[in-house]
Amino acid sequence: MIMTDTFYHFRDIRVAETPAPSPRAELHRELGRTLAELNEQVLRLDASDDQLRDYIQQARELKAAMAEQGQRDYGTTLRRLLDGEGTGDDVTDLVDFEILTGKASPLSPPLELWLEGDKVKGRGIFGLAFQGPPGRLHGGVIGLALDILLAKTQDFVEQIGVTGTLKIRYLAGTPLHKPVEFEARLIRMEGRKLICEGSVWVEGQQTVAAEGIWISPRGDYRLKPEYAELEAAIRA
Numbered sequence: 001m002i003m004t005d006t007f008y009h010f011r012d013i014r015v016a017e018t019p020a021p022s023p024r025a026e027l028h029r030e031l032g033r034t035l036a037e038l039n040e041q042v043l044r045l046d047a048s049d050d051q052l053r054d055y056i057q058q059a060r061e062l063k064a065a066m067a068e069q070g071q072r073d074y075g076t077t078l079r080r081l082l083d084g085e086g087t088g089d090d091v092t093d094l095v096d097f098e099i100l101t102g103k104a105s106p107l108s109p110p111l112e113l114w115l116e117g118d119k120v121k122g123r124g125i126f127g128l129a130f131q132g133p134p135g136r137l138h139g140g141v142i143g144l145a146l147d148i149l150l151a152k153t154q155d156f157v158e159q160i161g162v163t164g165t166l167k168i169r170y171l172a173g174t175p176l177h178k179p180v181e182f183e184a185r186l187i188r189m190e191g192r193k194l195i196c197e198g199s200v201w202v203e204g205q206q207t208v209a210a211e212g213i214w215i216s217p218r219g220d221y222r223l224k225p226e227y228a229e230l231e232a233a234i235r236a
């Protein structure tokens, strides 16, 4: 744990506004990237039986060595953040291992996210590990990416909720190995319901359209004061 004077609350964690990674977080990212590359490499690996047995042994040894280190506890990290006592490392621990977007997760391309005006934007290049139809991104992975993007429209509002409904219309295949652009924006808020939409683009062509409803378990959704100017946009 690095020493820090800055403490973070869970609600402070916004897309692309996370603290600079500590040296430890940078190393986790490098390890995650290396394992993601391994994940691509292992697909239909053209190795002999003896080589495969050797790789299995090496992988087991690596896993056993890591298991000796233990793992930092997610619940404890989240608790500190919910109490407003999280460190920068706690923030990166939370976001860096998220599926698809986490820079230290072997299950991420990674999908990069950022806020731009009234939109959440994303970009990623997906490899073979994410294939559905030949040469194309799996529709379920697109659904996952859109779930993540649309959920981040909650950065503009008070309250945080869960996915209630996510409707996806696949308009065209989304290719692997090319930059895929994602967009999401708020449409309106109705009490505890937040309605938003998303889209997926490749080389200027829209391949997917989505609509979502997020449900806040407690209070009503309302814009954060710093995003009050979005009122006009979401009512337009």
Ligand SMILES: CCCCCCCCCCCCCC(=O)SCCNC(=O)CCNC(=O)[C@H](O)C(C)(C)COP(=O)(O)OP(=O)(O)OC[C@H]1O[C@@H](n2cnc3c(N)ncnc32)[C@H](O)[C@@H]1OP(=O)(O)O
Pocket (backbone or CB within 6 Å): 147, 151, 160, 162, 163, 164, 165, 190, 191, 192, 193, 213, 215, 216, 217
């Ligand atoms: C504190 C922070 C901690 C954070 C921890 C880390 C978070 C990380 C999160 C990562 C997340 C990653 C993302 C994930 O993976 S989220 C995981 C996938 N989603 C779920 O598991 C959700 C499961 N469902 C539920 O929990 C409940 O059914 C919910 C909470 C959704 C509603 O149950 P609740 O009892 O509260 O609702 P209500 O009956 O009082 O109805 C209220 C209003 O909502 C309307 N409605 C209801 N359901 C739906 C629906 N499905 N679609 C559209 N609308 C719906 C309903 O008509 C009514 O509207 P109206 O009639 O008033 O107009």
